[in-house]
Amino acid sequence: MDRVLVEARGLSRNLAGRPVLSSVSFSLRAGRSLVVMGANGAGKSTLLQVLGGILGYQGGVLMRFGTPACAEGIPDGRIGYLGHKSLMYPNLTLAENLQLYGRLWRIVNVAQRIDTVVRRVDLAWWQHEPLKRYSQGMRQRAAWARLLLIDAQLWLLDEPWAGLDPDGRQITAGLLRDHLARGGGAVVTTHRWEDAQRLGHMAAVLESGRLAHWRELAGTLAAEEQG
Amino acid sequence: MQKIWTLFVKDMRLEARQKDMGFLMLAFAMMETLVFGFALDSGGRMQTDEVAGILWMGFLFAGMLGIVRLFGRETAEDVMVGMAMAPGGRLPVVMAKMAVAWVFCAATASIATSVDVAVFQVPGTRVSVIVVLVMLLGALGLASVGTLLSGLSLNLSGHEVLLPVLTMPFLVPVAIAGMEATGAAWRGGRPWPWIHALMAYDLIFMVLPLLLYEFLWEV
Numbered sequence: 001m002d003r004v005l006v007e008a009r010g011l012s013r014n015l016a017g018r019p020v021l022s023s024v025s026f027s028l029r030a031g032r033s034l035v036v037m038g039a040n041g042a043g044k045s046t047l048l049q050v051l052g053g054i055l056g057y058q059g060g061v062l063m064r065f066g067t068p069a070c071a072e073g074i075p076d077g078r079i080g081y082l083g084h085k086s087l088m089y090p091n092l093t094l095a096e097n098l099q100l101y102g103r104l105w106r107i108v109n110v111a112q113r114i115d116t117v118v119r120r121v122d123l124a125w126w127q128h129e130p131l132k133r134y135s136q137g138m139r140q141r142a143a144w145a146r147l148l149l150i151d152a153q154l155w156l157l158d159e160p161w162a163g164l165d166p167d168g169r170q171i172t173a174g175l176l177r178d179h180l181a182r183g184g185g186a187v188v189t190t191h192r193w194e195d196a197q198r199l200g201h202m203a204a205v206l207e208s209g210r211l212a213h214w215r216e217l218a219g220t221l222a223a224e225e226q227g
Numbered sequence: 228m229q230k231i232w233t234l235f236v237k238d239m240r241l242e243a244r245q246k247d248m249g250f251l252m253l254a255f256a257m258m259e260t261l262v263f264g265f266a267l268d269s270g271g272r273m274q275t276d277e278v279a280g281i282l283w284m285g286f287l288f289a290g291m292l293g294i295v296r297l298f299g300r301e302t303a304e305d306v307m308v309g310m311a312m313a314p315g316g317r318l319p320v321v322m323a324k325m326a327v328a329w330v331f332c333a334a335t336a337s338i339a340t341s342v343d344v345a346v347f348q349v350p351g352t353r354v355s356v357i358v359v360l361v362m363l364l365g366a367l368g369l370a371s372v373g374t375l376l377s378g379l380s381l382n383l384s385g386h387e388v389l390l391p392v393l394t395m396p397f398l399v400p401v402a403i404a405g406m407e408a409t410g411a412a413w414r415g416g417r418p419w420p421w422i423h424a425l426m427a428y429d430l431i432f433m434v435l436p437l438l439l440y441e442f443l444w445e446v
Contacts, residue, residue: 054308075312077312077313083305085304087308088309089241089300089304091241096240100237101309104233104313106314146309
């Protein structure tokens, strides 16, 4: 569990000529989660996209799984990203979308894995329906199913509970807890302090492009893990 | 290669289900041929150069319709991000899109050529392998330029309106070389200088996306 999954030192990134991230530094060990909070437009999503290699960075150092990540932004198959959209084709069914991701990630026994993950997010009955017929909350669950399927070590979760009902929030909180217990890591953005307290090991606020107001958390999640 | 193939098959499956790209291109090319067929009804055979012009004009505009929709299925749910994050890197995503665009452009070109030959009574003996080669090269030019510019303009507002305006100037050389080569092949002239020009153009625009594909995710 002492393995560092991701480490940023003085990370900076401009968007449209405006500094969004400036000198962001942190490290995340296996089995731990970091909750990033901040106002709208503070750069939380940009931070996750830079960590995931979706966007490049302009200054500082980014280490992922112990090796320096290219400044141009190179994605890594060991990273799972859950953004504001499902990243799935609306005209394909959930099962077809997951098969596509399974083939891209070269997952063995993909049919069996799909069956398992759709049950875990409680979408087994809906897996053969096109995604365009899903409600917002169901799409969010589908996105969680995609995340579970690829079995990534580092999860980057951008407001992962948006649109979920209480049942969905409980299910996905359990998924995050299991992931961390298995030695995975997660960087999570949220606006809700209750979520941060419940699910994070550490919390920080992204303010003026920097992570500030660090706080160690010992919320429900940590208590459940110890239990 | 596996990632390119997986993404290519996925696009084919989506097209088979939605029929919003290939069908549109083909319908436009056919309508253009029929309209010109009636408008220029001369009661006999037209000059091969004129038919080549009609064919290439229809093909380019039909191709443009397809190119505009090339990344359309990915925009609604940010699927490009998911595809790019998969093992194998981002280049296969662009290559797969280029392959899809080429297949649809080549299919449209092949069918449009056959229909034009029939409607405008181009002598059958001159519908040679050379014409097929010219159309395939033209399709490659359209697909490579279109994929690059469609990807680059994906996140711009008014993408669907802007893309044809951006793309058309780059396709003028393809149109000229294609028309000249097709006309020369049909009338028994020397198409090879124009075919070589098409090959050179295709090469440039096949290499450019390989150099610039990283920017597709940044704009």
